[in-house]
Amino acid sequence: MARVVVLGAGMVGAACARELALAGFAVTVVDRSGPAAGTTAHGEGNVLVSDKGPGPELELAKLSRELWPAILDGDPNAAAAEWDPKGGIVVATTPEGAAALTEFAEGQRKAGVTADEMDAGALAAAEPHLTRDVAMAVRYPEDAQVQPAGAATALLAAAVRAGAELRTGCEVLGAVRRGGRITGVRTSAGTIEGDAVVNAAGPWSGEVAKRLGVRLDVRPRRGEVLVTAPMPPTVFHKVYDADYVGAVGSAAEDLQASAVVEATRGGTILLGSSRRRVGFDDRLRPEVLSVIAAKALRLFPTLAGVPVIRAYGGFRPFVPDHLPVIGPDPELDGLWHATGHEGAGIGLSAGTAAVLRDLMLGREPAIDAAPFRADRPAVQSEGENL
Incomplete structure (x- = not known):
């Protein structure tokens, strides 16, 4: 069973952890604080299609809006998400x-x-x-709303039920490498090994990437x-x-x-x-x-x-070009990114997790993932936090 370390226990990290655990990966979620304690706890819970013009982000939003009800249907913690398709x-x-x-x-x-x-x-x-x-x-x-912290907690609980492990109070310090590939992360609580690492640290993703030895212009x-x-x-x-x-x-x-x-x-x-x-x-x-x-x-x-x-x-x-980053890092084998959603991460998390899962499994995602790749110029530019 392949081991995946997900960095970040916010909404995007929780969604990715759930999808990967359900797909059969052995998932460990790492966060320096606690579940939904960062960006997720300081948002409004929007699941929107109304604010996105035609293009890749709208396609991701439509996919997410389709997935959200199915994700929450029958989930024992769904009430905490306060799903409201009010328009x-x-x-x-x-x-x-x-x-x-x-x-x-x-x-x-x-x-x-x-x-x-x-x-x-x-x-x-x-x-x-x-x-x-x-x-x-x-x-x-089609616009909807969730309670952000409650929704993220529900997704994390689903990941844990599927076998994932949650480790809080673990700050990422650096990468463990072997033969040009990342094989784990060094944290303030010790080393956590993995066959793949997912950077879902939200606005701190640029700094986390830097600590792992790669460039990612997320501010x-x-x-x-x-x-x-x-x-x-x-x-x-x-x-x-x-x-x-x-x-x-x-x-x-x-x-x-x-x-x-x-x-x-x-x-x-x-x-x-x-x-x-x-x-x-x-x-x-x-x-x-x-x-x-x-x-x-x-x-x-x-x-x-x-x-x-x-x-x-x-x-x-x-991200300067206003598109999320979803996919493998261009420099470090085994490192993946799921970040850069700005204020739309709550709504886009479901689609992001599905796209990331398919890419990691070598499958064709439901939408074109190429616009979100991590090697595009806007993400690899000389960012102010790098």
């Missing part, structure tokens, strides 16, 4: 935004995404508390979220303004913000989102939180005066 609504509040959204949605439809334009009556019925100052709205019934990009006090039902879909797509696709280092509003099963409302390139600076910035709140109030004026009970931020694994 999403994207709104434009200006004529220019409406024109851009129209073009974007048309391209998605051609790629197989359901994107339904909504008139004022349908929008008011779907979201009665949303501003009426909307130039255009598109509904995406941290920070995002913040506000959480309101529990409320009566107020927001019924994931609702965001059309600027969100531009913020996701931007490579700018300065603040990129847009309104993203959605409720949780517990009744709180999550307000996002922001993206900033600040390294691993984890300080919350009041001016950033103020921008997020102001943009959210433009969409839902009725939230004015609602208490915000907490704010949190986290780092997302950013």
Whole structure:
């Protein structure tokens, strides 16, 4: 039985561990902290197709959206994932935004995404508390949400039931090599041997790769979220303004913000989102939180005066060309990567794990994996963390 060491116990690492364990690998999951303690615990839980234009990432998103219900169906820990296929609504509040959204949605439809334009009556019925100052709205019934930490824990539990072992408090220090091949990792808790190693360390993947002796240009990009006090039902879909797509696709280092509003099963409302390139600076910035709140109030004026009970931020694994990295390392035999999803890792994790499993088994994945390869220029460039 081939032994695989998965570095990272967040959502992507958990999904990969589950798929590989079910495929018959002897899996050991290693994390310097604990399950879902990093990026996964600091996200919103989005499983989206609405924010991705035609191309490889959308194909990965469609595959993931197809896989998620099947993964959770019958799982004894599925309730913790809080799967909610509530759908999403994207709104434009200006004529220019409406024109851009129209073009974007048309391209998605051609790629197989359901994107339904909504008139004022349908929008008011779907979201009665949303501003009426909307130039255009598109509904995406395939969008869904999970509780990130609960979903990752469920996937890890499934991996453990399939024979995987979880080791926490293990920081990766370096690679064990033999004959030009990685045969394990040196950690703060000792050496862990394996026939293959999967780097699923999220925004820390670039540093982990460096410690293993290879190049991988994955950088941290920070995002913040506000959480309101529990409320009566107020927001019924994931609702965001059309600027969100531009913020996701931007490579700018300065603040990129847009309104993203959605409720949780517990009744709180999550307000996002922001993206900033600040390294691993984890300080919350009041001016950033103020921008997020102001943009959210433009969409839902009725939230004015609602208490915000907490704010949190986290780092997302950013790649300059905005595509995940899935596949073998070009320099070190036996090393594989599953990272670089930025803020989409929760939703893309299921498809990522399936693609990685097939590649490691020498099978043809359900989608073309070539765009995600680790030897592409954007990933092998002289990154700022290398």
